[in-house]
Amino acid sequence: MKKNYGIVAAFDTTPALYQACLQVRDAGYTQWDSLTPFPVHGLDAAMGMRRSQVPRFSLTGGLIGFCTGMSFIWWANAYEYPLIVGGKPYFSPMFAFPISYELTILFTAFATIAGMFLLNRLPMHYHPLLKAPQFVRASDDRFYIVIEASDPKFNPAQTRALLEQAGGKDIAEIEE
């Protein structure tokens, strides 16, 4: 027999989803999620989520990029092959700045995207939710709340009752 992944409920409008998220959050669930075709304004707070950690990756990437540019140009021009150009010093942060600036941006971009994928645990091409046929509408025009069976407060009957009370439609169990 297949394991139960969780219980899903559908909502037709964003206000309905928003109110339901408040109720699920206040009921004390932690292993749950909402699926929406677009980012719904204010839903992070309604789900009790923390601020995204992506900026830490970006900052690290940017600092590495800037230092790479500066130290590489210093190494190439003042250390590895010192060469006098135009009677100027071997190294100055002024002329190394434009390249370091561009590398800051390049490394920040890569770090930001890598951070986003890492935090979201993507790519993940196999997921119980992707196998469920009703989710074609989660990327179109319908909104879902999924409460996972792994949640410590999960109880098939009570969880279903909570979602029903919150106005969820087409409540169903999803197989692992």
Add this chain to the structure above:
Amino acid sequence: MSAHSTDQAAQPAILAEVKPAIIPRAVLVEQNRDFHWITEKVCGIVEGTTPTWWWWCFGLAAVVASFTVSGLVYLVSTGVGVWGHANPVNWAWDIVNFVFWIGIGHAGTLISAILCLLRQKWRTSINRAAEAMTIFAVVCAAIFPVFHVGRIWFAVMPGWLFPFPNSNGIWQNFRSPLEWDVFAVSTYGTVSVLFWYVGLIPDLGTMRDRFTATGNMLKARIYGFFAMGWRGSNRHWSNYEMAYLILAGIATPLVLSVHTIVSFDFAVSLIPGWHTTIFPPYFVAGAIFSGFGMVMTLMLPLRAVYRLEDLITQYHIDCMCKITLATGTMVGYAYSMEFFIAWYSSNPYEGFAFINRAFGHYAWAYWIMIGCNVITPQFFWFKSVRENTTLVWILSIFVNVGMWFERFVIIVTSLARDFLPSSWGYYSPSIVEIFTFFGTFGVFSCLFLLFIRFVPIMPMSEVKAVIPAADPHAGHHH
């Protein structure tokens, strides 16, 4: 009369309560379309059969693109002598076209990044196509600096463009704006592709789900591969939106720096007409101007062919026209300020360079530039012009032409008449150069046609998020 004046006197001089006038915001999606309609409309373009006009356009674009291919094959197999530049104009067609195409790319990043930071919601229906335009314009731009070295294998060999030492162990000159340009343009190309791809992920997820539902598993797998398993989880959206915001935040200084560094290619030299401090802001304004010209050239036919009037509304066209007007006027200001500074500096070479631009051998190019870049956008002051889509499209073509001539005027006139009259010359492009440039429009069109055939041309998730039904508070402020 007297009764009227007593009425007025009876009213209090100060209102008890001030009611602010309610000015309705322009709707971004007309006819009150819902989420599902947006999905059907945008996905329908990709899922439907290939229209006949698409094949005709693609065939034509491929024929035009073959001009670039032949021009480049002839160049590489024969040598750079097949191009018309010679002393004193050693930098001509190639760099004109490079700056022209890079400039066009800038509107895409402006729409997706700067307008995102400024919370201009109207960007949502045009940003995907504008970003695609950016990437394809950078591809066309990159052809020229790579091939202008003639023996192109040197462009990728150590010691030339990319930072590897040459056979004597000497590194690139990192003091040179040309080397800065290598970094700026390659960063710009890379970040534009990344930004575009991140924006695409949720829509590719939608495509995957739709193909899965209709049982087209091959397409579902292809789109699904690039969708990275996106499932619209709000915990994902949170990180995604933060990443998108940061990308917008870094793409903004990037787009400004790229054309600034392109302008340094000229401004850091000593040639009269190039050695000016106004170049960076003037180049950036010109780039955005030309980019919006190209966005309108592409989007207006697309809107008509695919009946996208509810998504690209008159309000969107108005906004684009106004930005074109603003940046075009800035460019016009820069032209006049260049003249003023040339006179005010009392530098005879600088003064001559500008008199020569307007009244010398290349005066024809100068006045085409002024006509297209300064006069054309002024028509956008009039609402009746902005509402006439055909006229807007024609004016946008003039903008494209004018901005090409701007680069031609700046580059060629300054080099053809430098300090020493003994070295003066006159540059005309060879037929090979003309064909190579002409063909890049085909390269660009081929890529753009492939884009509209295989990729959702509008960010569905972003358009859905700006319609009234997306508001979780149903219009009540919290």
